[in-house]
Amino acid sequence: MAGVATVIAAPPAGAATREFWVAAVPVTWNMVPNQFDAITGTRHDPAQTVLGTVVYRRFARGWHHALPNTPDSGNQNLIPGPLLRARVGDKLVVHFKNLDFARRDSHSMHFHGVRYRPSSDGAFVPGVSGGDGDVKPGRTWTYRLTAGRDAAGVWPYHDHSRAMHESIDGGMYGMLSILERTDPLPDREFVVVFASMGDFQTIDGRAFVGDTPVFRARVGQLIQWDVMAMGSEHHTFHVHGHRWLGPGGAPRDTQTVGPAESFRIRWREREPGTWLYHCHVEDHMEAGMIGTYNVSRR
Amino acid sequence: MAGVATVIAAPPAGAATREFWVAAVPVTWNMVPNQFDAITGTRHDPAQTVLGTVVYRRFARGWHHALPNTPDSGNQNLIPGPLLRARVGDKLVVHFKNLDFARRDSHSMHFHGVRYRPSSDGAFVPGVSGGDGDVKPGRTWTYRLTAGRDAAGVWPYHDHSRAMHESIDGGMYGMLSILERTDPLPDREFVVVFASMGDFQTIDGRAFVGDTPVFRARVGQLIQWDVMAMGSEHHTFHVHGHRWLGPGGAPRDTQTVGPAESFRIRWREREPGTWLYHCHVEDHMEAGMIGTYNVSRR
Amino acid sequence: MAGVATVIAAPPAGAATREFWVAAVPVTWNMVPNQFDAITGTRHDPAQTVLGTVVYRRFARGWHHALPNTPDSGNQNLIPGPLLRARVGDKLVVHFKNLDFARRDSHSMHFHGVRYRPSSDGAFVPGVSGGDGDVKPGRTWTYRLTAGRDAAGVWPYHDHSRAMHESIDGGMYGMLSILERTDPLPDREFVVVFASMGDFQTIDGRAFVGDTPVFRARVGQLIQWDVMAMGSEHHTFHVHGHRWLGPGGAPRDTQTVGPAESFRIRWREREPGTWLYHCHVEDHMEAGMIGTYNVSRR
Numbered sequence: 023m024a025g026v027a028t029v030i031a032a033p034p035a036g037a038a039t040r041e042f043w044v045a046a047v048p049v050t051w052n053m054v055p056n057q058f059d060a061i062t063g064t065r066h067d068p069a070q071t072v073l074g075t076v077v078y079r080r081f082a083r084g085w086h087h088a089l090p091n092t093p094d095s096g097n098q099n100l101i102p103g104p105l106l107r108a109r110v111g112d113k114l115v116v117h118f119k120n121l122d123f124a125r126r127d128s129h130s131m132h133f134h135g136v137r138y139r140p141s142s143d144g145a146f147v148p149g150v151s152g153g154d155g156d157v158k159p160g161r162t163w164t165y166r167l168t169a170g171r172d173a174a175g176v177w178p179y180h181d182h183s184r185a186m187h188e189s190i191d192g193g194m195y196g197m198l199s200i201l202e203r204t205d206p207l208p209d210r211e212f213v214v215v216f217a218s219m220g221d222f223q224t225i226d227g228r229a230f231v232g233d234t235p236v237f238r239a240r241v242g243q244l245i246q247w248d249v250m251a252m253g254s255e256h257h258t259f260h261v262h263g264h265r266w267l268g269p270g271g272a273p274r275d276t277q278t279v280g281p282a283e284s285f286r287i288r289w290r291e292r293e294p295g296t297w298l299y300h301c302h303v304e305d306h307m308e309a310g311m312i313g314t315y316n317v318s319r320r
Numbered sequence: 321m322a323g324v325a326t327v328i329a330a331p332p333a334g335a336a337t338r339e340f341w342v343a344a345v346p347v348t349w350n351m352v353p354n355q356f357d358a359i360t361g362t363r364h365d366p367a368q369t370v371l372g373t374v375v376y377r378r379f380a381r382g383w384h385h386a387l388p389n390t391p392d393s394g395n396q397n398l399i400p401g402p403l404l405r406a407r408v409g410d411k412l413v414v415h416f417k418n419l420d421f422a423r424r425d426s427h428s429m430h431f432h433g434v435r436y437r438p439s440s441d442g443a444f445v446p447g448v449s450g451g452d453g454d455v456k457p458g459r460t461w462t463y464r465l466t467a468g469r470d471a472a473g474v475w476p477y478h479d480h481s482r483a484m485h486e487s488i489d490g491g492m493y494g495m496l497s498i499l500e501r502t503d504p505l506p507d508r509e510f511v512v513v514f515a516s517m518g519d520f521q522t523i524d525g526r527a528f529v530g531d532t533p534v535f536r537a538r539v540g541q542l543i544q545w546d547v548m549a550m551g552s553e554h555h556t557f558h559v560h561g562h563r564w565l566g567p568g569g570a571p572r573d574t575q576t577v578g579p580a581e582s583f584r585i586r587w588r589e590r591e592p593g594t595w596l597y598h599c600h601v602e603d604h605m606e607a608g609m610i611g612t613y614n615v616s617r618r
Numbered sequence: 619m620a621g622v623a624t625v626i627a628a629p630p631a632g633a634a635t636r637e638f639w640v641a642a643v644p645v646t647w648n649m650v651p652n653q654f655d656a657i658t659g660t661r662h663d664p665a666q667t668v669l670g671t672v673v674y675r676r677f678a679r680g681w682h683h684a685l686p687n688t689p690d691s692g693n694q695n696l697i698p699g700p701l702l703r704a705r706v707g708d709k710l711v712v713h714f715k716n717l718d719f720a721r722r723d724s725h726s727m728h729f730h731g732v733r734y735r736p737s738s739d740g741a742f743v744p745g746v747s748g749g750d751g752d753v754k755p756g757r758t759w760t761y762r763l764t765a766g767r768d769a770a771g772v773w774p775y776h777d778h779s780r781a782m783h784e785s786i787d788g789g790m791y792g793m794l795s796i797l798e799r800t801d802p803l804p805d806r807e808f809v810v811v812f813a814s815m816g817d818f819q820t821i822d823g824r825a826f827v828g829d830t831p832v833f834r835a836r837v838g839q840l841i842q843w844d845v846m847a848m849g850s851e852h853h854t855f856h857v858h859g860h861r862w863l864g865p866g867g868a869p870r871d872t873q874t875v876g877p878a879e880s881f882r883i884r885w886r887e888r889e890p891g892t893w894l895y896h897c898h899v900e901d902h903m904e905a906g907m908i909g910t911y912n913v914s915r916r
Contacts, residue, residue, distance in 0.1 A: 060744060062780070134573050135563065140593035143560055147529065147612070148358060150594045172563045172571035184360070187602050231743065254603040256554050256576065256852050258876040262739055265731065265768045269568030270865030273768035275730050278852065278876040280556040280576040282600035295736035296746045302878035304783050305850040314743070432871050433861065438891035441858055445827065445910070446656060448892045470861045470869035482658070485900050552901040554852050554874065567866030578854040578874040580898035 034203055037111035043081040044104055044116060044131065044196075046181075048124030051075050051100065051193065053222050054310070059230040061312070066230075073220065075192035076122045076129070078103025085119065091196070092213050101227030102215045103179070103196025105248070109203050110174050114167040120157045127185040128156045134282065135177030135198055136167040145182040155183055173200045176248040176286045191219065193227050195252045197284065208246035208288065212237045212315075215250055216257040216279065216301055222310045223301065229310025237299070237315045243291050249277075250284035258302040261315065263293050276302055294319045332501055335409035341379040342402055342414060342429065342494075344479075346422030349373050349398065349491065351520050357528040357608070364528075371518065373490035374420045374427070376401025383417065389494070390511050399525030400513045401477070401494025403546070407501050408472050412465040418455045425483040426454045432580065433475030433496055434465040443480040453481055471498045474546040474584045489517065491525050493550045495582065506544035506586065510535045510613075513548055514555040514577065514599055520608045521599065527608025535597070535613045541589050547575075548582035556600040559613065561591050574600055592617045630799055633707035639677035640700055640712060640727065640792075642777075644720030647671050647696065647789065649818050650906070655826040657908070662826075669816065671788035672718045672725070674699025681715065687792070688809050697823030698811045699775070699792025701844070705799050706770050710763040716753045723781040724752045730878065731773030731794055732763040741778040751779055769796045772844040772882045787815065789823050791848045793880065804842035804884065808833045808911075811846055812853040812875065812897055818906045819897065825906025833895070833911045839887050845873075846880035854898040857911065859889050872898055890915045 054071040058064070077100045080089045090099040108114055114136065120129045132144035132155075142165040146155035157163045177198040181189035197213055212235070215226055222229040239245050249259050260276040266287045268274040277285065300312035352369040356362070375398045378387045388397040406412055412434065418427045430442035430453075440463040444453035455461045475496040479487035495511055510533070513524055520527040537543050547557050558574040564585045566572040575583065598610035650667040654660070673696045676685045686695040704710055710732065716725045728740035728751075738761040742751035753759045773794040777785035793809055808831070811822055818825040835841050845855050856872040862883045864870040873881065896908035 061742065063744070132560075134558075135571070137591075138561065140561070140595070143593075143595070145560060145596055146359065147594070147596065148361070150612070170563075172565075175570060175572075177573075187606055190602055252602075254601050256876060258878055260730075260878055262728075262741060263734065263736070265766075267768075268865060269566060269570060270867065271568065272771060272865060272881075273731070274771075274879075275773075276876075276878040276880075278576060278874060278879060280554060280574075280600070281602060282556055282558055282574040283572075283576060284574075285570075293733075295739075296743070297736070297739070298741055298743065302876070303850050304786055304848075304877060308783055314746070430858075432856075433869070435889075436859065438859070438893070441891075441893070443858060443894055444657065445892070445894065446659070448910070468861075470863070473868060473870075475871075485904055488900055550900075552899050567864060567868060569866065576874060578852060578872075578898070579900060580854055580856055580872040581870075581874060582872075583868075 034111040036203060039113040039115060040108050041083065041115045042104065042106055042117065043083060043085055044078050045081055045119045045121045046076050046129040046194065047079045047121045048074065048076050049100055051227060053219055053224055053227060053229050054233050056232050058232060060232040070221070074124065076125060076189060077101055077193050078196050080104035093211070101193040102213060105196065105213055106198045108169045108198070109201050110169050110171055111203060112169045114169065116165040116167065117162060118157060118165060119162045120159050122159050126159050128158050128183045129181050129185065129189060129194065130155045130157050130183040131165055131179050132182035133165065133167055133177065133179045133198060135173050135175065135200065137170045138165065138167045142166050146184045169200050174202050175200060176250065176284050178250050178252065178282050178284055180252060190252050193219065197248050197250060199248055206244065209243035210239045211246045211248060213248045214259065215252060216311060217252040218255060223306040225311055225313055231312055231314055234313030236313065239291050240318050241291055241294055241320050245289055245291050247287040249279055249287065251279045251281050253281055256280045257306060260302045261299045262297040263295060264289060291317055293317055332409040334501065337411040337413060338406050339381065339413045340402065340404055340415065341381060341383055342376050343379055343417040343419045344374050344427040344492065345377045345419045346372065346374050347398055349525060351517055351522055351525060351527050352531050354530050356530060358530040368519070372422065374423060374487060375399055375491050376494050378402035399491035400511060403494065403511055404496045406467045406496070407499050408467050408469055409501060410467045412467065414463040414465065415460060416455060416463060417460045418457050420457050424457050426456050426481045427479050427483065427487060427492065428453045428455050428481040429463055429477050430480035431463065431465055431475070431477045431496065433471050433473065433498065435468045436463065436465045440464050444482045467498050472500045473498060474548065474582050476548050476550065476580050476582055478550060488550050491517065495546050495548060497546055504542065507541035508537045509544045509546060511546045512557065513550060514609060515550040516553060521604040523609055523611055529610055529612055532611030534611065537589050538616050539589055539592055539618050543587055543589050545585040547577055547585065549577045549579050551579055554578045555604060558600045559597045560595040561593065562587060589615055591615055630707040632799060635709040635711060636704050637679065637711045638700065638702055638713065639679060639681055640674050641677055641715040641717045642672050642725040642790065643675045643717045644670065644672050645696055647823060649815055649820055649823060649825050650829045652828050654828060656828040666817070670720065672721060672785060673697055673789050674792050676700035697789035698809060701792065701809055702794045704765045704794070705797050706765050706767055707799060708765045710765065712761040712763065713758060714753060714761060715758045716755050718755050722755050724754050724779045725777050725781065725785060725790065726751045726753050726779040727761055727775050728778035729761065729763055729773065729775045729794060731769050731771065731796065733766045734761065734763045738762050742780045765796045770798045771796060772846065772880050774846050774848065774878050774880055776848060786848050789815065793844050793846060795844055802840065805839035806835045807842045807844060809844045810855065811848060812907060813848040814851060819902040821907055821909055827908055827910055830909030832909065835887050836914050837887055837890055837916050841885055841887050843883040845875055845883065847875045847877050849877055852876045853902060856898045857895045858893040859891065860885060887913055889913055
């Protein structure tokens with residue numbers, strides 16, 4: 023039962039206002055840049071793996087220049103969108119600019135997990151919502167969010183404009199990562215988004231071992247996995263050789279995540295080796311939803 | 321681990337016997353009465369949205385006259401079936417009459433969450449079950465149920481006769497809502513059943529914003545959502561601008577619900593605005609599984 | 619958050635090393651041996667229900683002779699593979715022999731829930747894994763596992779070789795059942811694996827009431843259900859007339875289980891009768907994922 027955050031009193035000591043600049047940009051994206059499935063040995067032709075799409079991209083203050091979306095990802099940092107980090111009590115101000123001059127669609131940002139007024143909801147509902155859900159090419163919108171006491175965890179954000187379905191299929195999603203005020207920062211934070219894309223089942227927009235992100239850590243480090251799904255399918259997240267505690271405290275090593283669900287896993291690493299992480303839905307593994315996690319000794 | 325209700329001793333003080341009269345009745349049902357998807361502007365022709373079906377309908381004691389199925393729903397109150405309310409310790413006596421003189425199928429009621437003897441199970445198993453799972457047109461059956469100490473929550477009931485599959489696809493399902501003896505009644509109780517119906521993905525038998533139930537509340541009210549799924553698909557329930565505590569106490573705003581799963585969410589409302597609630601499976605949203613929740617200021 | 623088992627100190631008093639002999643063997647398997655769906659009365663022709671496949675089979679020490687895979691199952695004991703029982707703190711040594719001289723595929727065993735070095739992972743990754751993920755016909759591999767403090771529960775094991783997908787579709791999976799050191803043994807332990815197989819939806823490789831396992835218990839017995847799913851679909855496990863406590867302590871009688879997820883349910887039986895247990899996904903019930911559970915009086 024909810025109700026924990028019924029009263030938002032004065033923000034906690036140290037609470038900050040965090041500003042982010044995020045643009046929707048058209049890009050050419052290759053789901054299988056190595057053109058190769060390292061497990062089966064299958065070759066994949068660029069004609070089947072490259073598509074034009076629109077993604078979220080992080081910019082420096084005032085749109086000065088583009089920045090990497092995600093710090094610990096080995097890929098080109100365009101899918102998922104920027105990892106937006108905050109702490110409970112913070113205010114988040116997200117400046118969004120629609121630079122989609124390719125499809126010329128309206129776009130938006132809709133955030134899970136945080137508090138906001140309807141004008142920062144970002145969903146397109148004719149006769150109800152305003153510009154927040156319908157940011158036209160060349161225009162901007164500022165979303166004002168508060169990380170309440172019930173915001174600790176990881177959460178999706180995504181396009182919720184009229185073009186929502188096509189945008190999400192093309193990679194217009196990202197995550198919020200919100201810590202309690204005194205939570206230690208993890209040493210490594212891995213963002214895993216399960217989503218289908220064309221004929222492939224992707225992790226962070228990439229398919230097959232060697233193309234999906236190769237996550238790296240050392241024994242002794244504090245590891246955090248930020249996991250979510252987008253689209254129309256349920257997945258089961260599994261990491262080889264590791265376990266964590268699920269809801270209610272039962273240990274597990276496989277966890278269902280449906281569209282727009284998300285969860286955070288932490289452990290202190292102590293298992294050196296090269297491990298697989300993957301969706302355990304067999305059809306999804308076969309279509310690319312699998313990668314490697316390399317743990318080196320100290 | 322279960323076992324909490326190993327001994328049913330004397331019923332708690334104030335426990336009641338609650339009687340319900342529920343009939344299976346043939347009706348003509350329109351999944352999209354406005355013939356319109358308010359978000360995309362798509363028109364829907366009655367030829368595709370109207371079907372003949374059989375539903376559960378609440379009656380007054382002794383079959384005197386029909387009554388609304390669900391108190392807080394804005395729709396015609398035929399799908400889902402009657403919301404059956406009780407408290408832990410109560411006995412429920414459900415008088416069921418099969419008035420399906422259209423398809424002339426046998427029907428039944430099978431209840432989740434409550435205790436009963438096999439003769440109140442309501443499932444059709446040749447050579448094992450009796451009349452409880454095979455109530456022929458014009459006949460009645462009385463189901464005798466007990467809300468045990470592990471019955472608090474919301475639960476499905478549905479047809480479990482030989483025609484189960486077709487009946488569930490046509491809307492023959494409803495919910496039990498069982499409170500602890502001292503739980504306060506909510507000010508508003510919203511019943512949300514996710515189910516596919518023909519080519520549409522419906523909430524309470526209706527598809528698309530403006531056709532699905534418009535739930536209404538005021539700031540300060542105690543809100544309860546009763547959520548379940550029926551049929552063959554998994555869904556993710558999401559409400560914009562709100563969060564609740566999931567199993568184990570982690571806050572969430574999106575929750576998977578598979579066929580015959582169910583959960584109850586409560587919050588004290590404090591977010592004025594017009595909000596979307598929907599299944600977050602993209603294909604399901606697009607096929608109608610979305611509605612609005614209007615919160616007015618006090 | 620994990621981290622509970624950060625330090626594996628000396629094994630607890632009484633910890634044992636448990637050895638198992640498991641072979642991959644080709645068999646002819648009939649999904650519907652009665653050729654009959656007892657609920658609908660439909661006949662099923664062996665031409666559609668019999669297939670050649672490869673399964674895990676338990677052997678006595680030193681491959682002396684074959685043994686039943688699962689003690690409390692009423693079926694032919696070939697699908698799922700051997701139920702591997704241990705307690706927290708134990709070491710498990712699993713001797714695997716590939717006797718697949720029919721398809722002549724490589725096979726392997728990959729275990730969930732337990733600790734092991736990469737050489738006991740059992741997954742095929744070219745350039746990374748060794749013989750553990752690629753045991754050729756006629757060869758053996760020994761997997762060395764530790765049931766850590768976070769291993770209590772039930773867990774899948776399955777083929778993770780290059781032939782993984784075909785093997786899992788054919789029934790190459792089984793379960794680990796790990797108790798805390800002082801947990802009482804259940805009186806009855808029922809293994810339920812949901813998996814599609816050809817056109818059927820099976821429980822332990824069998825479809826339809828009368829063909830799926832008939833589980834039997836008496837009032838007063840301590841019952842344990844070991845439930846998991848394999849393949850590409852999500853399921854919802856339901857038992858008529860019974861409830862248990864889900865994660866976080868909320869009572870339930872229906873629970874989603876996705877591919878490679880697993881859970882254990884225990885109750886002290888007190889409900890005499892013939893009950894249905896089934897997957898509550900309607901299409902799956904109709905395709906065979908349903909069985910009976912018979913509880914007799916003391």
